[in-house]
Amino acid sequence: MNTPNTPTKPAPATEEHPQTGTASTVSSETGNPMQDFYRLQQELLAYTLAFTAIIFICVWIFYSINIAVNYLLGASTGVVYLKMLARDVERIGSENQRISKTRLGLLVALIVIATRVDQLQILPIFLGFLTYKISLMIYVLRSALAPDYR
Secondary structure (H helix, E strand, C coil): CCCCCCCCCCCCCEEECCCCCCEEECCCCCCCHHHHHHHHHHHHHHHHHHHHHHHHHHHHHHCCHHHHHHHHHHHHHHHHHHHHHHHHHHHCCCCCCCCCCHHHHHHHHHHHHHHHCCCCCHHHHHHHHCHHHHHHHHHHHHHHHCCCCC
């Protein structure tokens, strides 16, 4: 029984980890880190596709359709790279701890093809590939400026 002079403290929310048997503070509202990961993955993918569409249209308007298609090729490769990265991150917790090294080969192959084909230009393809980085930077800035954002 609490008297008016004794303060009460709420107990922290805990979650039992089966592999260690220890309790830790729940880091999210859902309590399931994989659900948070899948939500982050979908959010980053949606932002990347939105930025790709916006930038593609702007490049098409201000430059040419050839440069815009080169950008779109690079951005599409960036989306594939992001999906491969998410798949590797998802597998980190499983028994198979090997991470695929083919992700970087994807960019290297694209740049090599761009140097061999006359219609392809390296700079728009490379900048298109980096489009997914915009989504990552926005997520990091939102997380840093609003600590409660998940």
